[in-house]
Structure formats: C-alpha cells, structure tokens
Amino acid sequence: MPSSQPQPVAPSVRRQSAPHVAIAGATGAVGEEFLRVLAQRHFPIGKLTLLASARSAGKTLAFNGDDYTCEELTEDSFKDVDLALFSAGGSISKKFGPVAVDAGAVVVDNSSAFRMTDGVPLVVPEVNPEAITDANIGLGSDNVAGIIANPNCSTIIMLMAVTPLHRAVAVKRMVVSTYQAASGAGAAAMRELEQQTREALSEPGAVGEVKTQAIFPFQYAFNLFSHNSPMQPNGYNQEELKMVHETHKIWAQNENEKTAITATCIRVPVMRAHAESINLTFAHPLPEDEARRLLEQAPGVSLIDDRANNRFPMPLDATHRDDCYVGRIRRDLSQPGETGLDLFVCGDQVRKGAALNAVQIAELLLR
Amino acid sequence: MPSSQPQPVAPSVRRQSAPHVAIAGATGAVGEEFLRVLAQRHFPIGKLTLLASARSAGKTLAFNGDDYTCEELTEDSFKDVDLALFSAGGSISKKFGPVAVDAGAVVVDNSSAFRMTDGVPLVVPEVNPEAITDANIGLGSDNVAGIIANPNCSTIIMLMAVTPLHRAVAVKRMVVSTYQAASGAGAAAMRELEQQTREALSEPGAVGEVKTQAIFPFQYAFNLFSHNSPMQPNGYNQEELKMVHETHKIWAQNENEKTAITATCIRVPVMRAHAESINLTFAHPLPEDEARRLLEQAPGVSLIDDRANNRFPMPLDATHRDDCYVGRIRRDLSQPGETGLDLFVCGDQVRKGAALNAVQIAELLLR
Helix, strand or coil: CCCCCCCCCCCHHHHCCCCEEEEECCCCHHHHHHHHHHHHCCCCCCEEEEEECCCCCCCEEEECCEEEECEECCCCCCCCCCEEEECCCHHHHHHHHHHHHHCCCEEEECCCCCCCCCCCCECCCCCCHHHCCCCCCCCCCCCCCCEEECCCHHHHHHHHHHHHHHHHCCEEEEEEEEEECHHHHCHHHHHHHHHHHHHHCCCCCCCCCCCCCCCCCCCCCCCCEECCCCECCCCCEHHHHHHHHHHHHHCCCCCCCCCEEEEECEECCCCCEEEEEEEEEECCCCCHHHHHHHHHHCCCEEECCEHHHCECCCHHHHCCCCCEEEEEEEECCCCCCCCEEEEEEEEECCHHHHHHHHHHHHHHHHC | CCCCCCCCCCCHHHHCCCCEEEEECCCCHHHHHHHHHHHHCCCCCCEEEEEECCCCCCCEEEECCEEEECEECCCCCCCCCCEEEECCCHHHHHHHHHHHHHCCCEEEECCCCCCCCCCCCECCCCCCHHHCCCCCCCCCCCCCCCEEECCCHHHHHHHHHHHHHHHHCCEEEEEEEEEECHHHHCHHHHHHHHHHHHHHCCCCCCCCCCCCCCCCCCCCCCCCEECCCCECCCCCEHHHHHHHHHHHHHCCCCCCCCCEEEEECEECCCCCEEEEEEEEEECCCCCHHHHHHHHHHCCCEEECCEHHHCECCCHHHHCCCCCEEEEEEEECCCCCCCCEEEEEEEEECCHHHHHHHHHHHHHHHHC
16 A cells, blocks of 8 residues: 655655556556556556546546556646656646655656756666665756656667677767657547558549648658657757767766767557667677677567578567667678677667657666 | 650650650559659650559559559560659669660669669759769660669759768768658558557557568567668768769769768658758868858759747658758868868658659750
8 A cells, every 4th residue: 555645755756566657647658558567567556547638537547456547637636646757748747757756756757848857867777777775866856866768769779789798898979760650649649540551542543632730740651751849959859859968978978989870760550569779889899799699688678680581570579578779780781890880779669769668667676 | 745666776866856654663652653653844745654563563643643553564565665764672673774775765763773884874953963974874775774773762852962061072981860650661650650650559658569560670660770781891871872983973973072971871751751850071171151052052952041939950841842942051160270060951852852853864864
C-alpha cells in the first residue's frame, strides 16, 4: 500500500516498496504502453493514478485486470504521488512537472522539456545509470531537481547500439539516417497512416486520393518525408539536433571530446518501430568481429546479422519487443583499415524509445 | 521509315532519321515505361518491335495510338534493328545483347550484365556523355562493342545530385543510405506491396496477417528491410557495391582518385521513387550556398529545399517525373568548416533510374 502522507522528498520512491504511481498522458500511445510495461515487469504499485486532459478524463483503462478511470490533470493531481511518469507533450511537462516535484514526486519525463536542462539527468539505463544520483533527484522544489528526463526515441535506439562500441573504442564521428515510424507522432498519427493507406488503396496501384491529412502536412501512405519537427536556421530539424546534443549529454562528453554527429531524420510509412542506418568512425581500429562480440554481450541488444540468409533487423522484428536489434555490422570500406563500421538498428519507438526506457529509469530509483 | 536492310555497324543509329527500335522485356515495368518515354519525347521511330518472353508473347501494348503485339525474343529477333533497348534481366542481356550487336544494332542495356565490362560505356547523359565514342560503339561483333550500359537506378539518382558538386570540388568520401521503392524489383513487386498492404489492413491497426509473399522473403507492408540483392562476403549487398563501383567508372576515376563510398541500401514500402540520404566530404570547402547554386543550374535536377515550410523532396514528388529532386542541402555540422554537406534526393526509379536514362542515351546516339 502506498503511503497516505505526501512525501516531502523524492528518494521516497526508493523507500517505498510499492509507490503511488501517476501517469500523466495516460490515454496516449506512450501512456497506454506505460501500463503494459508496468504490468509485464511487475513494477510494484501501491496506488495508480491515471491523468489525462479534460477531454479524455473519465475514460477507463485496464491495468492488471482492474479498470482505472482517468482523472483530469490539474495542479492538485500529485498529492501523495511518489512517482509520476509524464508523456503528455513538452508544454504539459513544463507546467506540471515542477508541480509534481513540489508535491514530493520524482518525475520521469518522456518529453523534451527538460532534457537539456542542467542538473536534469538524461538517462538510458543501459548506458548511463550513474547519471542518477542522490544529488540530482529528490532535492525538492528548485524546479528541476526531482525530474529525470527520458531521451528522444531515436537517440535511445542509436545509443543502445553504439554505446557498447564507444566504450571499447571512442567514436569520433557518426553519420546517421533514420527511418522513423508513425508512432513517434502519437496514436493519432498511426491512425492517420492507416486511414490514408486505405484511401490510397481505393484505386488499383495504390494511387487513390488521400484525404485524411490532419497530423502530417504531407501524404504519408506509400511515401516518406523529412521529419516534421521544427527546422532550425542551420538546416537541421529539431529531431536531428536532439540526436546530436542528447548524445553528448548522455555520454557526458566535454567540449574537447564531443563526438561529431550528423543526422538526417526521415519518416517512413511504418507503424511503431524506428530503424537507423549508422556509420561510425573510431579513434582507433575496432575490428568487425570484436564489434559483433561486444554487441552480442550488450544488455538490451539482440543481434540479427545473418548474411547467409540476408536476414537483418526490420521494424516488425522490434515491434512490441524490449530489445533493440542490430545487424548489417560490417567494416566500412570507405574508411582506412578497421577504423570505420556500418550498422543498422531497429527499436520499438513506443517501448524502448519511450515507455520501457522510462519504466527502467523508475526501476533504478526503486533500488 | 526504317531501313529495310540490316545495318552492319551501330553508328547507323545516328545515320537513321527514324531507326528501327526493338524493346526486349517490353511487358515489364521498365519496358512499359520505355514506351511512355519514347512517345513523350517524340523519339523518332521508323519501326517498333516489342520483344518478350514466350509467356508474354502475343500481348498487345499501345504506342502512340497504335497497338503492337509482343513477339517472343529469339536469336532472330534483331534483323534490321538499329537500336535495341534491353530490360529483361541480366541473363537475357548476356544471351541476346551480343546477338543484337551482331545483327547490327546498338544495345542500350538496363541490366547489370555489362556495366562493369571494360569497353562498355556506363552512362548517365547529364554526367558522362563523353563516354560514348565512335571507338566504343558500333564496331561490330567483339561481344561488347555496340553495347552501352544503363547504370543501377540508385547510382543514377545519387550521381544526378552529387556530380554537379563533384565537378566543382572533388568529393573525397560519400556515406549514403537509401530508401528504395518496390519498382526496383519489377511490376510484380509493386503488386505484392499493394496486395500485402490490403492484407495487413484487414485488421484495425494494420496488423492483419500478410499471406502474399512471392517476390520478397519478408513482409514489405508497413515494414522495411535490407535490400534483397545477394550479400557479399564483406557484408555489403550487391546493390551497395554497384553504387560504389559504378560511380568510380562513371566518374572515370583512376585508382588514386577514387572517391571512398559506403552505402546501406534499404527497401521501404513506397511504390516507384527512390530516396537517398547522402553525406559528402569534399577535398576543399564547398559553401552550402554555392552547392545550392550549382544544383539549381544542373540539368535534370530540381530543388525542393524550403526550410520555412519544412518542404523537401518526397518520393511522390518524383513519381512519374523526369527530374531528380534535391533538398535538405546543409553544411554538415560533423565536419570541419565547409568541407562537408548533407543532401536528400528523390528520383523515379522506373523513369530516370531506368527507362528515361536509357532513352536519353539513345538520343545521344541520334545526334
């Protein structure tokens, strides 16, 4: 059972054997995945509070066989809450994250609101669990202490594949091109892709007129387009720059050692798993076989790298799975000796890219 | 009117005001596109012979308002033919290409059979028209003289975007990741993607069971996978190595000046236009604005590079269009100064990637 008293500081999460968990944005694609992941991993929950917008308040969601009614997210929602999982967009996190912390909760935030804020740990549990310390969570109400940020989905999936190699031999440069699923833009985007595809198939050859266009500015069915995040003056979109800057923070790189990264982020008509083509330049040689061995041993990583059968990771392999799948591991012929490698990785955007990673962060807090 | 006599040497094509044109593989996706392109460009045709497999012989295809009946491709098919456009697969080209040359035709071959053969020009008309000389076509029956090869579709589309820059400042290294359409595997592959997608949509969420799986070994609908060309011992598939080796040949680079290239080729659920994410390293600085200016002036290239509206090339922009569309032109933040650029290019695989490029080669022969 959860404490009936508000806890003044966040380490309470660790003192609670069964904390009071709140989910902000419970009816979204990631919100519903939070429930699935918490149940599957038998996360100890003393009390569960589901929070949503006024529009979605009153909806019921099932968890471990019981129905829970969503309440409207307000400033009073976090009384007694020990752990708040946020996935309701950046503006909601900015507004209510500090409120939850003030009420004594630790916030694990899936939005980009606090990722690059000094003092807020940005964590992939397999990569940098050490970023979570007593010093940066649970110290009360200075706005950010008490918040732990979940990285961008594309960043998480990339770093699951690259970090095991980077630990062995420093990665000096990365060139990454993504193949991103609809789910990154939420459940409505997945429905839009589905509906558009039905419309396109209304004529043979999939050339039917696509009328449903609410989420994305372009036809998505049988098409692809540059990621729809805001474009920056340097010609990179925000998604791409997140992959650059979040990597530097997660790897705790100082100015002199920052890995040079360029990213091109593209949405492809796939439902919920991202893929990434990654080209690496190492500071010293890293033989292909050694890279394969390192990835075989990496937690949260599975290899699909079967050249004989031309069988490599696909989004459908990763869909609804916890692991990130890595393959096409090969020496880069365009770089001298064994200083370059190419990889291809797939990971479930909703799961490891969002809900699972956040719950894994929460598990670190329980220890 | 075409000559009624067989022409002993290929320069005949240039002497004919209206040559006798044969199409080998007329009923395929590229074969039908040959007809469309020849008609749209008012290619002078004195006589048209459509050739297909025994299975497809007897089919009729329309050209300029008339119906033509496909004949079975045999060793006797090329009597009086001045120009033979081949797109029936590598083994057919290997067997019948030299037969057509012996009969006095010039062959423009869309397969990979002769691309890397010494003495066979490998041509993108906007890039290396000079590769076609009297010395390498029309010299009769030594097997390859008289054959001109059409490059791989991904290579053509990449070089349409990169060559105008390479001419200004040498490209030292390229890292390319492709987003390839179904059409590259032919008309049956396009139908398979369409049918699989209908099957996936038989259940809400596009999770219906996909049963149609004849062309590709994996589900294609709402999925993507590593290009299904044969895998080489070095971990690259043939499609990827074509992009490397064909580029060196088309750019006529000697061993010391060869651009270092690595490619990752991926099939995405798009019908008939390829996309490519291209990262470039230059020998000397090439400012972004200068690159944009060069591409604006390049024949066969159109820019879609509207940062204000996040509007960049998409496969649907290129579908059924002649030009290759280039955008996302930006200084690569991961390389020093202005020595690196990122680009994104889309081109119709059936058209500029195959039929159009071949017809453009034939137009060079007419001059």
